[in-house]
Amino acid sequence: MTAYLHGFGRYLPERVVANSELAERLDRTGEWIESVSGIQERRWAAPETTVADMAVAAAEDCLRKAGVAANTLGMLIVASGSAARGFPGPAAEVAARLRLDSTPAIDLPMASAGSLFGLALAMQITGTKGDVLVVAAEKMSAIIDDDPNTAILFGDGAGAALVSARPGRWRMLDAALHTDGQYREDLAFDGTGPLRMNGLTVILQAARKIPSSITEVLGRQNISAQQVAVFLLHQANLNLLTRVAKSLGVAPEKVFANVQRYGNTSSASMLIAASEWSETNPEPGPVVFSAFGAGFHWGALVAVSGF
Amino acid sequence: MSDSSRGQRLRKLVQEIAGKPAPEDEQESLFESGLLDSFALPDLVSAIEKEFAIKVPDSDLNPRKFDSIARMDAYLAEHM
Numbered sequence: 001m002t003a004y005l006h007g008f009g010r011y012l013p014e015r016v017v018a019n020s021e022l023a024e025r026l027d028r029t030g031e032w033i034e035s036v037s038g039i040q041e042r043r044w045a046a047p048e049t050t051v052a053d054m055a056v057a058a059a060e061d062c063l064r065k066a067g068v069a070a071n072t073l074g075m076l077i078v079a080s081g082s083a084a085r086g087f088p089g090p091a092a093e094v095a096a097r098l099r100l101d102s103t104p105a106i107d108l109p110m111a112s113a114g115s116l117f118g119l120a121l122a123m124q125i126t127g128t129k130g131d132v133l134v135v136a137a138e139k140m141s142a143i144i145d146d147d148p149n150t151a152i153l154f155g156d157g158a159g160a161a162l163v164s165a166r167p168g169r170w171r172m173l174d175a176a177l178h179t180d181g182q183y184r185e186d187l188a189f190d191g192t193g194p195l196r197m198n199g200l201t202v203i204l205q206a207a208r209k210i211p212s213s214i215t216e217v218l219g220r221q222n223i224s225a226q227q228v229a230v231f232l233l234h235q236a237n238l239n240l241l242t243r244v245a246k247s248l249g250v251a252p253e254k255v256f257a258n259v260q261r262y263g264n265t266s267s268a269s270m271l272i273a274a275s276e277w278s279e280t281n282p283e284p285g286p287v288v289f290s291a292f293g294a295g296f297h298w299g300a301l302v303a304v305s306g307f
Numbered sequence: 308m309s310d311s312s313r314g315q316r317l318r319k320l321v322q323e324i325a326g327k328p329a330p331e332d333e334q335e336s337l338f339e340s341g342l343l344d345s346f347a348l349p350d351l352v353s354a355i356e357k358e359f360a361i362k363v364p365d366s367d368l369n370p371r372k373f374d375s376i377a378r379m380d381a382y383l384a385e386h387m
Contacts, residue, residue, distance in 0.1 A: 034345075036344065061330060181366075198370075199345045200338060200345050200370035201368075201369070201370055203345040203346060203349065204345075204346075204348050204349055204352065204368050204369075205365070205368055206368055207346075207349035208349065208365060209365065212365075226370055239346045240346070243346065243349065248338060
């Protein structure tokens with residue numbers, strides 16, 4: 001069964017946190033923050049705003065842009081690594097607030113790569129379940145402390161994508177997903193304390209695994225990296241995005257980047273990027289999604305123009 | 308004690324990537340000393356693969372193996 005991407009949506013909190021605001025608190029300079037991350041500012045949600053609040057806003061934006069009513073959805077998938085509650089996860093609340101009272105809604109408690117895994121899952125099941133709304137929402141500001149190595153990186157936000165078996169704008173071709181749990185302690189949030197990250201291991205692994213998963217999925221579809229119109233990646237760090245472009249042998253401009261303005265919004269970032277990119281009258285051609293995150297989970301998905 | 312030729316080649320690679328002289332002490336952490344940052348590490352591993360014509364498998368992508376010239380030398384001694 002062929003699956004299609006019909007559209008994207010996003011939500012970003014209003015509050016802009018510039019490097020200058022963090023620099024004083026963290027005893028660093030704004031220039032240092034930008035040099036090590038490419039990030040100039042990020043958005044932080046208000047204290048009372050929840051992961052579900054942001055997920056609902058992105059979901060409604062996506063449904064509006066795709067011209068789909070919530071009550072026609074066959075399934076809802078909500079990815080988040082920063083939800084405040086263990087169970088039920090935010091999917092139940094998001095479903096209720098979309099006025100869905102029997103549509104299955106499942107949580108993917110996966111930071112960073114959750115939206116990619118959600119898209120790949122939706123691609124597989126839309127043929128039997130109908131339209132699937134994939135949402136990823138993160139309130140990373142609530143799970144960081146004053147460790148400069150993490151506090152400078154993260155922002156809050158949500159993204160969404162509608163996947164359907166009905167012909168749409170992008171036809172989903174293939175996905176490659178991987179997990180290696182031996183690194184599960186290198187990037188983790190235990191639900192109480194701040195997230196912990198071994199930056200050296202994360203960067204070393206991500207710098208190799210993102211390009212390799214992209215090459216894997218493109219190779220299976222006989223598409224070269226140079227033929228790809230855009231790479232929509234998890235927005236972890238601008239330096240990492242640039243490195244991925246170099247590894248793939250493509251111009252840095254082929255890798256869409258908005259991490260400068262939003263920071264690393266974990267699982268939400270790839271769909272926020274897709275949402276912004278889709279509104280820029282993008283040139284036709286293959287589109288590659290890719291993410292890497294806590295677990296480690298990583299992979300890539302390729303789609304082509306659908307019509 | 309490192310193989311002196313291999314150690315010198317490693318020292319040269321570190322210097323090229325860091326843009327600064329490699330430390331005299333082969334045991335010194337290249338990352339804790341601030342000579343290299345996290346984004347230099349993938350470059351360092353790629354440079355080692357090219358220089359010594361080896362492939363470092365993903366399972367060996369552990370920063371501790373590449374933390375100092377001595378550790379890189381030990382890794383190469385084991386895998387070359």
